[in-house]
Amino acid sequence: MAIKKFAFIVEKLPYKSETSRLALTHAIASQTVEIYLEDGDNVEPVIAFIGDGVLNMLKGQKALDIYGVTSLEMHIKNALLLDLRVLVCKEDLDRYGLTEDDIVMDAEEIGGELTTEVVPYEKIHQEMESADHLMFF
């Protein structure tokens, strides 16, 4: 019986490549990983956005209307809805002059209860330290 913590760290910009999208969809896949594991074993995911990666969190992304592809905004709301922890680096938001008003902070409209945690980089470093495995996107 073990719970293993996986840290999904997103540093890349959205859309140019699939990288950040696959970070979210793989983190969300932790919801169903139990079918492959022994009783009592499970994966505990945490998602953190750092560097340019914080721009994945911007509100009002119209990728679905324009390019027919789910926006990162929608993926992040899905993650919150499913009670995945989503962290964003405060120093990096500051660098771009962005505040909590500019980014996805909750998934209330679809019934989510968890909110985004805006945290100092040090906190994200601690998550990387305490994680069993790192997946850096």
Place this chain on the structure above:
Amino acid sequence: MAIKKFAFIVEKLPYKSETSRLALTHAIASQTVEIYLEDGDNVEPVIAFIGDGVLNMLKGQKALDIYGVTSLEMHIKNALLLDLRVLVCKEDLDRYGLTEDDIVMDAEEIGGELTTEVVPYEKIHQEMESADHLMFF
């Protein structure tokens, strides 16, 4: 009856992606383009390496032995063998402390007669100006 000049400008590093390799193979394809064109029409290619792209020209690449894939060195020799003009930016070689001794200058060993032209950037700019179409890799 027209001859159109295409400038293939290579700025990317080799191997990380196929970019510079496809520049060479497409430039070499000018040898057979006549089958699609009207009598007397033809394409005149020129290949130029600038910026980090000059590192495609280094001698002694062992990509075939190690990764089983033709080296850029071999592609460049093929181009010279087929009498394609190959230009390299002198300022960029200088930036890396590279000289003609470090790069592919001819394809003598396989019977090529043409040699690489090490030229100032201004000359490459002129080739871009006089080209009918630019293909920037």
Place this chain on the structure above:
Amino acid sequence: MAKLTIGCFSSLVGSMTLDFAVKLAEAAVKKGHEVDLWLSGNATMLGKTRQSNFRDYSYLAGTVEELIKTGKFQVTICEACGKARGIDKEDVFEGVKIHSMDWYLASAFSADRVFHIGGE
């Protein structure tokens, strides 16, 4: 009305570059221009049959099929790049052509504009 040749060397899903190329082709055809689209490198995957239209991934095959029907649009994949990836005439959907690299140069020869997207 003029002719635009687009060469795209980037990957199908995973790089929005091919989405850009297809949207540009669509806008040009709508304005009455003629467009040739050359797919080299990983972009050859655009010709693959049976692509699924999932919302979490780009889906361009449908737009390409519509564009082919206009008669103003040709799409050709690079023969060698395709075969290296296991994609040959059995694997491409109707209307997608397969030629060697010289086809791209010939298309560019008669084009008014060449938009070459050289890959990452």
Place this chain on the structure above:
Amino acid sequence: MAKLTIGCFSSLVGSMTLDFAVKLAEAAVKKGHEVDLWLSGNATMLGKTRQSNFRDYSYLAGTVEELIKTGKFQVTICEACGKARGIDKEDVFEGVKIHSMDWYLASAFSADRVFHIGGE
């Protein structure tokens, strides 16, 4: 002897990243370790049947087939990423598995080391 899980999200031909992943897997298996290789995004193309072995392109299918025979190596492609590209069980060669993304997490769960290559 230990277990290494490699996740590779980069494209088959055109990025030497997948070459790196396969060479690393080969070296680990030779040393007696067990290796799981998860292919997501464009890397799913590695499973495609009928890849041609041209000298101008990376060719990894042969090495992968040899590795599968050792019994120490599993390769699995992401089901959704594959289908989005028109690659499903009809399109992959023998020994290549297809699973949803949770398979990768389960493989990582029991791995001693996870080498995650997140894509460009």
Place this chain on the structure above:
Amino acid sequence: MKLVVFVNEYKEPPILDRLKAEKFGIVFVQNGVYHTTLKKDGNSSPLLSKDAELYALSEDLESRGLSADKVDPKVKVINYEGLVDLIFNDYEKIIWL
């Protein structure tokens, strides 16, 4: 020559400073559009100071949640349709960096 360059990433392409033309344009597309709206540490992107006509693709701004009213006034926002006209009417040669 009349040259238009496409900047598709949110970094400074190393070769851009060398390119020159009588008529010179820069179109920001894909992640290049961040150059036109974001300030990093309070500074606008140095690319906005280039001696060139500047354009940004509206579809790529909107996909990323960047509203057109935040685009630097030096930059003209165009859509794919405008881009087609730009390519055929205003420029002769195109570079995708």
Place this chain on the structure above:
Amino acid sequence: MKLVVFVNEYKEPPILDRLKAEKFGIVFVQNGVYHTTLKKDGNSSPLLSKDAELYALSEDLESRGLSADKVDPKVKVINYEGLVDLIFNDYEKIIWL
């Protein structure tokens, strides 16, 4: 933590300066190997001054025509076999930048 970071491009990854660990290694692979042999305008890559164990993959040096004797003496040249041992014996976590 024991962290090893893979640098696969010939530029400075923006996030590298923030990463820290009790035991910290950097492996130069793919186009990252240029950092270990080339000087640009006479200067070695700033990555060679990081407080970390430095390694370069011999196969990627040789593919590119870079001979091992030109590698900066601070960098240890290893092959794929050595890399496997490094991953299992010397480090616990891996980041591909």
